[in-house]
Structure formats: C-alpha cells, structure tokens
Amino acid sequence: MKTSILLLMMLMSFFFCQNKVYVQGERLYNTYCSNCHGKDGMGLKNLYPPLNNSDYYEENQDMIACIILKGLEEEIVVNGKDYMMPMVGFDNLTDVDITNIINYVNTAWDNDIEETTIQQVKKDLEKCN
Amino acid sequence: MTLMKVLRVQKNIWNKLTYTLVGMLILISCTNEDKSLPILGEKEMVEGQEVPHSIPDFSFVNQDSTIITNDQLNSGPYVADFFFTHCPSICPIVTKQMLRIHDAFKEENLKLVSFTMDPKRDTPERLKDYASKLEVDAPKWHFLTGDKEELHDIATDFFNVVIEDDEAPGGFNHSGKIILVDKNRHIRAFCEGTDEEDVDDFIKDIKILLSENED
Numbered sequence: 059m060k061t062s063i064l065l066l067m068m069l070m071s072f073f074f075c076q077n078k079v080y081v082q083g084e085r086l087y088n089t090y091c092s093n094c095h096g097k098d099g100m101g102l103k104n105l106y107p108p109l110n111n112s113d114y115y116e117e118n119q120d121m122i123a124c125i126i127l128k129g130l131e132e133e134i135v136v137n138g139k140d141y142m143m144p145m146v147g148f149d150n151l152t153d154v155d156i157t158n159i160i161n162y163v164n165t166a167w168d169n170d171i172e173e174t175t176i177q178q179v180k181k182d183l184e185k186c187n
Numbered sequence: 188m189t190l191m192k193v194l195r196v197q198k199n200i201w202n203k204l205t206y207t208l209v210g211m212l213i214l215i216s217c218t219n220e221d222k223s224l225p226i227l228g229e230k231e232m233v234e235g236q237e238v239p240h241s242i243p244d245f246s247f248v249n250q251d252s253t254i255i256t257n258d259q260l261n262s263g264p265y266v267a268d269f270f271f272t273h274c275p276s277i278c279p280i281v282t283k284q285m286l287r288i289h290d291a292f293k294e295e296n297l298k299l300v301s302f303t304m305d306p307k308r309d310t311p312e313r314l315k316d317y318a319s320k321l322e323v324d325a326p327k328w329h330f331l332t333g334d335k336e337e338l339h340d341i342a343t344d345f346f347n348v349v350i351e352d353d354e355a356p357g358g359f360n361h362s363g364k365i366i367l368v369d370k371n372r373h374i375r376a377f378c379e380g381t382d383e384e385d386v387d388d389f390i391k392d393i394k395i396l397l398s399e400n401e402d
Contacts, residue, residue, distance in 0.1 A: 092276075093275070093279045
C-alpha cells in the first residue's frame, strides 16, 4: 500500500515537473530581465523590445548569449520597430545561468524556438566582442 | 425594587447607549474616510503658526527645454515619481505603472511629473527621446531635469530619501514611490510603484481627489 502511494506520488511529480522544465531559467529571467522586458516578455512601448514573438530574437539565436553577458548598444529593428537604448550586460551570470535563461525564453509565452545546449552557449560566447 | 437595583439597571441602559453611540460614530467616520484624502507629512511652523506640509518652490527644465515651476503644475493635481533613463533596476517597472496612470486619466485634469535623479546624463534631449519612445508628451507628462542638489532636495521633500550609493544597481539607491500632490501643493497619497495592486488602490485615490476638485 505504502509503496503504491509513493510510486503514484513519484509519477505525479514527474508529470508536473515535465510542464515546467526551465524553472531555474524562469527564476533568473524574473530577477534579471523582467524589469525591462516584462514578465510577459512584451517589452515596453519603443523603449524595451519584446522577447516574445521577436523576429530579432529568433533570427539571432547565436548572439543571444553575448547580448546577455555583454549587453547591447546599437540600433536594432525588432518586428519592424527601431530600438536604440543601451542594455547593460550581466557579467555575473554563469554559462549555465545563460543557457537556462535562453531555454526558458525560447519556450515561454508564444515562443517555440529550438532549445540550446551549454556546449552551444560556450561556443557562442567565444565570439563575443 | 431597591434603589440600588434601579441604579444598576439605569447604568446598564447607559452602557448600551454609549456603545451604540460609539459604534455609530465609528461607522460614520469610516464611511467619511472614503470620501476625502488626508494631507500627509509633518506639519510645519510658519511665523508661529502650524501649517500642513507642502511642496516648496522649485524650477526645473522639461523635455522641451521649457522651464517648469510649481505654478505651472498647480492648475490641478499631479502624480510624481523619481527615475533616470539608464536605470537598470526598478524604474522601468515604475515607469510602466506611471504609463498605466497616464492612460487611465488621459482626459482628466491630471498631470504626471518624472524627476530625473541623474541630471548629468539626462539632458532635455535625452528626456525628449525617452518620452517619445514612451509615446507621451508635455504638458500632460513632464520629464524634469536641472540642478542635481535641487533635484535631490525636492526628492527628499517628497518623502523619498535619495542617497547616492555606488553599490545599488545603476549607482543610485532610491525608492520607487509614486506620489499624489493636490493643486495646493499638499501630498495626499502615495504608493509603491513596483506593486501593481498598490497602484490599483492609488488610482482610486486619484479619482477621489479629482472629484473633490470638481466641487
């Protein structure tokens, strides 16, 4: 009897955990990114670009790790709108943190972008300028 | 019945009456509380007389390089916050809530005022750029810059103790409060600009003040 309850609980926790794979990434996102990009990833007017349904984000997957680490200060076009506000980088984040954040964003909200790996992030980070 | 008994019964009735009266008073005062906002802040002594706290004179420049003093703002109430365009931490959240207030009172006689805490970088040109990215204009929403000392003094006066602190994100340690000032320069309400529910209540306070001014 006891073992079957235990088994049932393990099975349930397995299914519940499946739903939210990037809990760590979500926590980091809400700490470091949501102030500007919003908990919903929608950004704010023409000040802060969206990360949800962002063509720029989807097309520049190999640059996202560098943007997070080093920031970004150039005119960019996201979904047809110009953005030009400096974003300060987060050099306190580790490669693992960055991977978790990217994977959270890639699968959050309406996003359905292929997930990345720590090896890929490390490779991307070598190309930062 | 003995005299003592009569007295005791009477005392009982009196007790009940007093309780009812006190209860009614509390009820009345509670319902009144919804209808008008208190004047906040320590009372000041002016020429030996106690007067309510009020915002002192100031003179700053807005995003269109127009000089803005208290007089320009006091045709009606305004809400104020403190921010800077480079702020990496809480200001963007507060700005988002200020925008909510802006949109909720578009047609009403309410202004918004954002004082920069980083006047060195936040020139009128930079504030203009920021305002246009938010798609808002003066005179509905002023972004003010000017003398650093004067800005810090006014912030302190607005309940906000602003301390320059290199440890805090962006180099400034300041609070994210949004403050409601009436046309007589009195602070009537404030909220945490990072707390959406607190801002919901604050929006109700603004409505109360606006209906007061209509009389």
